[in-house]
Amino acid sequence: MDGKELESNVTYQVEPVGEWATARNVSVTTDAQPDENAEVQSIKSLNPITLEVTLSAPLVAEDLVLAKAQENFQFDNGLTIRNIPQLKTGTIATYYVPTTPQTSNMTYTLTYKDEMAGTFETNSDLIDMVEARQVAYDTIEIESSLRAGVTDYENVIASYVGKRNGLDFVLDQNNQYRGKNYEIIPSLRTAQVYITPEGGEPIVATYVPFTQATDGRQEPKFRLPAGETLIPGVEYTVTTDWADIKDSKFTAKAINPLTIRSVNEVNPTTLEVRLSSDPRDELFASRQIKLTAPDGTELVAQYKVTTRKGSTGIFEMMNGGKLEPNTMYSVTPVGQWAGLTFTTK
Structure with missing residues (x-):
């Protein structure tokens, strides 16, 4: 030099x-x-x-x-x-x-x-989002477009450099790249949207952790409160106080649940759950299964975030629960998110 x-x-x-x-x-x-x-x-x-x-x-x-x-x-x-x-x-x-x-x-x-x-x-310029759509009986996603100049923060922060499969880049002091302005979607932890059925009252849906930028897509998921479902045939409008959604309406439909093909013990507190196909993104997120022993004892296991590998995800026991040796448990999904293609003895 x-x-x-x-x-x-x-x-x-x-x-x-x-x-x-x-x-x-x-x-x-x-x-x-x-x-x-x-x-x-x-x-x-x-x-x-x-x-x-x-x-x-x-x-x-x-x-x-x-x-x-x-x-x-x-x-x-x-x-x-x-x-x-x-x-x-x-x-x-x-x-x-x-x-x-x-x-x-x-x-x-x-x-x-x-x-x-x-x-x-306050900068009152809302983040530009493209479309809201249903992805499960209780979950929607909202798409944004990197090509249109909206980037998830994971693409432009130091801790993810080299980990975004070519999507990471460097913004200048004006948040421009190659002369193009970029809007920033920050971490959406605890963020909420309002899903309003036609003629009804708004329902608050909450961000599903680790779903905002997976599999190369910018499509954060938002889930209804436990027990709430989207009613097929009803038109819903999605609004937020932080984003402008261009196509904010969708008509709910009956969506087939994911299908669990097998559940295998990794250790007394960890299970491997395999689906019939790769659900993409983090649709496993926050999902639970219930395990029932012959004597009626029940355990609940929840998906461990970011452990999905294709159609397989890791579930961990909640509340200190442990599998008993030499015990055959029956498995049922908690909620309507999945069905079973196997039976237990």
Whole structure:
């Protein structure tokens, strides 16, 4: 490097000299030391549920735990942080911070680690979503389009670099890539939408964890409260206070449940559940099965998130339950999400 050294705390863009190679917006960031005393330097609302917060140094690991982040980031006017801050790819200490919905035309104050850190005004531009549709008897999904300039946060944060099967890229300081503006979908943990039947009252549906950007698709799932179902033949409208859904109406239909082909013990607290086909995405998420012993003892196992491999998922016993040795359990799905193609003796 002709005697020159990289300066610390600087992000360098990488471009090949000549035509021997191409670089897909690659950058190199020199070492920056996390600092527990990092201070907020700027706050910007990107949309009603996303902030972009730049600090003086990267956050220490202890501050990237949800409970600690909720303690550190305090807002007025009822606003709260929804999940941990995520470092924006290619930056030293700029973070996407997901929040509960910000009220339009509101100015908020952020208190960071008990110190007044600054104010920001809500950006009321709703996130553009393409379509809402039913995927199960109690679950819908809402699609967005990366091609149209809406990206899930997992594509543009440092912790997922190289883990997105080619979907990850680096946004500039204006959240542009190759001259194109991108809207950010942050972590949707605890996010909700309203599903309103024609002539009826809205039903609140809650985000299904780990479903917002799986299998290369941006289609977060939202599930009705336990016991609620979508009624076939009824038209529903989906609305939110954080997104604009272009095609927000769908007519519910009877959807065949998933089919369980086998349930096998991995160990006394873990089961492998195999379906007849790959459900894609994380449709296993939050689903449960009940196991009943000959003496009537019942156990409940729940899907362990992100363990799906094709048609197979891992389920773990709840409430400290354990399988008894040499016991044949009968299996039933909890709810209508699946049926069985095998019987137990």
